[in-house]
Amino acid sequence: MKVTILGCYAATPRTISNPTSQVLEMSNRLFLIDCGEGTQVQLRKKKIKFSKINHIFISHLHGDHCFGLIGVITTFAMLGRETDLHIYGPKGIKEFILTPLRLSGSFTSYNLYFHELSSSESEIVFEDEKVLVRTIPLKHRVYTNGYLFQEKPKERKLNKEKAEQYNIDKCYYQNIKSGKDIQLDNDTIIPNTELTFEPEPSKSYAFCSDTIYNEDVIPIIKDVEVLYHESTFLEHDLQYTERTMHCTAKQAATIAKKANAKNLIIGHYSTRYGSIEPFKTEAEEIFPNVYLAEDGIEFEF
């Protein structure tokens, strides 16, 4: 599982920082999460193949999370893309994209599918044979969802030596890997645990941005391996969190701790701060495994 941070600052793009966008690689799929202005250039900088992105998840329609989406969509078209592209985001995102497309006399060379969200409950929005994505309803100034990406349970690993000892025909191997016990010709039943090793653990990634401190997300992201949680402010600016509906680094860390997350990446820093190091220091007072998002950085878990 790899997370590439394309941008992780709040508000406006600057010469030294980009608004929110990141790419999650999970089970050989690339998911683009949020798409602030400049995202297509950041994708190019990181040499991420446009053609491998088939699903884009937008948290909310504030500019620093979506003003780059129309550019991504039209550039994909200009490059002759033919593969379907799926956009997940708040109700209104279809109009948000189709209006400039229509007004600019543009069209896409591929099918563009919008999955508009309006539920206040967590719901599954994407599922294939390997990955499942569900929303994490957040509380912000506008309708907002985070997204939880989960690998489905993987196949158990065959203990080939054991299977050969029991003379089990290879045609049963797939059954064994999917967890079944085996009945031998002499009617003995060999329990699956004897024939297999534990599968690789399934990875999970939760993206929570933007949001006020909200413990309602905890049951949804419980035990997640990696939590990306916004932390717009440092503790001495706590008073801004109510009005702006953002979090401090400590609040992000508190969510990580209460959700029993294994790792926490923080980002969406307000551009008012000279250094982001204090975000780490403050978060680590609550939770140990804190990583600072930075534009262009890659995390592998």
Place this chain on the structure above:
Amino acid sequence: MKVTILGCYAATPRTISNPTSQVLEMSNRLFLIDCGEGTQVQLRKKKIKFSKINHIFISHLHGDHCFGLIGVITTFAMLGRETDLHIYGPKGIKEFILTPLRLSGSFTSYNLYFHELSSSESEIVFEDEKVLVRTIPLKHRVYTNGYLFQEKPKERKLNKEKAEQYNIDKCYYQNIKSGKDIQLDNDTIIPNTELTFEPEPSKSYAFCSDTIYNEDVIPIIKDVEVLYHESTFLEHDLQYTERTMHCTAKQAATIAKKANAKNLIIGHYSTRYGSIEPFKTEAEEIFPNVYLAEDGIEFEF
């Protein structure tokens, strides 16, 4: 008069180039012309004060000329701007901006005025005491205008020595500078030309992008000091100009020559070319004073 090129490439933003946007400084006014994605960052890079931009002229609604506009408008608001902002562009530009503003629950802290254009004739769209701006109807795949920026005729310069010789009271000096003759107490009339020097010549700048080769613009831009004309293709790709409705460098130079322009800046290069030098070489076969636009470059005339 200063022209700052923020971006001058066609199609999509890349790590090494930006789509169309430029700033014209004329008579102490800053005019932003076109606004591709990334324009606000380019403005920051060039340290151009956001607060000095009160008028934005958009040629057409293709993304490489306007996808950065919503970001500029919302960033101005986030920075607490209070001064009016005027946007000039094709009919539809108001919906193009108000739709994402509405969907993102955003508003501006300042008055935003849209001047929507739909005429196929050249028309005056802006005028104050020093500058006049008129449209240059262009022929492209969608409704497009270039813009001609003209300084109004400047005041004649007072020949103070002569005025003192004639004992003319200072209260008449403004009349003299604005071109009036002076009647002395003895009824002699002193012609204005004897009391003044020629004024500084008025500058003019024509922005023509995007367009197919179109001689209809020539009478509008006749004798312009600086013509910025798109030149998307080199001569060996002439066959693409019809379908895409763009120009070659030679065609841009032909317009400059026939319009008796003094200087030609070319830009809007297709991203297919490795080097832009051949654009200059080809244009110079037709017209002598050719300058290559490059992202970040400034021209003073």
